[in-house]
Amino acid sequence: MISTEEALERVFDLLSPLGAEDCPIAEAAGRILAAPIIATRNQPPFAASAMDGYAVKSAEVHPGASFRVIGQSAAGAGFTGAIGPGEALRIFTGAPVPEGADRIVIQEDTIQTSSGITLRDTLDEAPYIRPAGNDFKAGEQIEAPARLTPSLISLAASMGARNLQVARRPVVAVMATGDELVMPGEVPAEDQIIASNTLGLAALLREEGAIVRALPIARDNAENLTAAFHLAKGADLIVTTGGASVGDHDLVRPVAASLGMEPAFYKVAMRPGKPLMAGRVLDIPMIGLPGNPVSSMVCGHVFLRPAIRLMLGLGAAPLPRRRVALAAPVGANGPRAHYMRATLTADGVTAATRQDSALLSVLAGANALIHRPPHDPAQPAGVMVEVLDL
Numbered sequence: 001m002i003s004t005e006e007a008l009e010r011v012f013d014l015l016s017p018l019g020a021e022d023c024p025i026a027e028a029a030g031r032i033l034a035a036p037i038i039a040t041r042n043q044p045p046f047a048a049s050a051m052d053g054y055a056v057k058s059a060e061v062h063p064g065a066s067f068r069v070i071g072q073s074a075a076g077a078g079f080t081g082a083i084g085p086g087e088a089l090r091i092f093t094g095a096p097v098p099e100g101a102d103r104i105v106i107q108e109d110t111i112q113t114s115s116g117i118t119l120r121d122t123l124d125e126a127p128y129i130r131p132a133g134n135d136f137k138a139g140e141q142i143e144a145p146a147r148l149t150p151s152l153i154s155l156a157a158s159m160g161a162r163n164l165q166v167a168r169r170p171v172v173a174v175m176a177t178g179d180e181l182v183m184p185g186e187v188p189a190e191d192q193i194i195a196s197n198t199l200g201l202a203a204l205l206r207e208e209g210a211i212v213r214a215l216p217i218a219r220d221n222a223e224n225l226t227a228a229f230h231l232a233k234g235a236d237l238i239v240t241t242g243g244a245s246v247g248d249h250d251l252v253r254p255v256a257a258s259l260g261m262e263p264a265f266y267k268v269a270m271r272p273g274k275p276l277m278a279g280r281v282l283d284i285p286m287i288g289l290p291g292n293p294v295s296s297m298v299c300g301h302v303f304l305r306p307a308i309r310l311m312l313g314l315g316a317a318p319l320p321r322r323r324v325a326l327a328a329p330v331g332a333n334g335p336r337a338h339y340m341r342a343t344l345t346a347d348g349v350t351a352a353t354r355q356d357s358a359l360l361s362v363l364a365g366a367n368a369l370i371h372r373p374p375h376d377p378a379q380p381a382g383v384m385v386e387v388l389d390l
């Protein structure tokens with residue numbers, strides 16, 4: 001059995017970045033930026049008022065000073081000309097500051113008179129002018145690759161971007177296997193259960209930016225599994241769940257082998273997820289996840305998320321881990337790395353009492369996985385451990 005780290009490296013070796021495509025900015029949220037965005041203009045493009053008030057010369061500002069108001073500058077309707085001594089310009093937030101002015105007095109600090117304004121006794125000190133290019137200057141860049149968050153979309157729009165180069169989204173064919181499975185919505189017979197793995201994995205894959213092609217449930221016979229594999233043609237990645245272990249009905253490996261699978265590995269020293277496999281089938285990278293529902297989701301986090309990120313051009317890296325103190329002790333670990341379902345609070349991280357890989361209710365209540373190295377001895381509360389956020 002190989003280590004989780006080695007298995008992830010071998011998964012990375014099966015994959016490559018998929019390249020870029022054009023995308024209108026209005027549809028680019030959540031996509032991965034594939035080429036830098038270069039600002040076509042300064043923002044703001046002119047010195048702009050930060051408040052509603054009056055533009056004046058700062059040297060003339062003192063309590064009780066009076067100014068003639070010679071016009072106004074509004075956002076989208078600036079003032080052409082300059083202000084002279086003793087003059088003020090009515091100005092609004094976002095409007096260009098006229099030549100000759102270097103301070104905005106907010107309107108709350110003024111009294112209107114018949115010919116203009118008089119300043120009150122207490123004056124706000126700030127100049128309230130945003131210099132041209134204060135936010136960014138023409139030529140400044142948003143670097144690629146980057147996931148286009150709402151804030152980055154806003155910044156890109158402000159920089160003048162209209163069409164963006166984004167990474168092509170990987171198409172992932174997801175296949176559940178097993179005679180016991182029915183689709184959600186179908187009525188299971190007494191010896192059947194509802195297929196949950198594919199929906200959970202689809203949600204995880206879509207969250208990372210993949211396009212999911214859900215294949216029909218493949219039954220535990222070679223004909224049916226073979227047909228399901230052929231339905232995956234054209235996909236960038238095949239993900240199977242179940243049928244990975246050593247039972248008489250675990251046929252994913254033999255069927256993949258009959259289709260000429262080039263194996264990358266089978267079995268990983270991890271818990272849950274031991275019967276994990278990967279390779280290339282029908283010339284498509286394939287990851288075969290174990291059927292136990294928690295095993296398939298944990299492998300989804302540990303292997304599929306980084307795999308999708310690599311294909312999106314985000315590089316080959318395991319999920320980020322951080323060090324957090326144990327809020328309660330944990331027992332000694334066995335020979336496989338253990339990804340323990342856990343709850344992270346301000347007090348630290350607590351492993352769930354039940355770690356059976358069939359317990360979706362425990363996984364759903366967890367917000368983190370504690371990563372225990374193989375043979376890690378029992379640890380008391382307070383010891384720092386590695387945690388993956390879910």
Ligand SMILES: Nc1nc2c(c(=O)[nH]1)N[C@H]1C(S)=C(S)[C@@H](COP(=O)(O)OP(=O)(O)OC[C@H]3O[C@@H](n4cnc5c(N)ncnc54)[C@H](O)[C@@H]3O)O[C@H]1N2
Pocket residue numbers: 176177178180181193194195196197198241242243244245246247250272273274275289290291292293295357
């Ligand atoms: N003799 C041994 N038995 C098992 C071993 C072993 O090393 N020797 N490994 C165990 C481990 S660890 C795991 S994990 C499981 C994985 O088995 P499979 O990948 O072959 O999965 P199945 O047998 O098909 O299913 C296991 C379990 O999960 C349920 N399942 C399957 N698919 C779905 C789905 N899409 N949605 C919801 N639930 C699903 C299935 O009904 C079974 O209950 O093998 C152990 N056995």
Ligand code: MOO
Pocket residue numbers: 270271272273274275290292295357
């Ligand atoms: O190691 Mo298997 O993946 O749950 O329970």
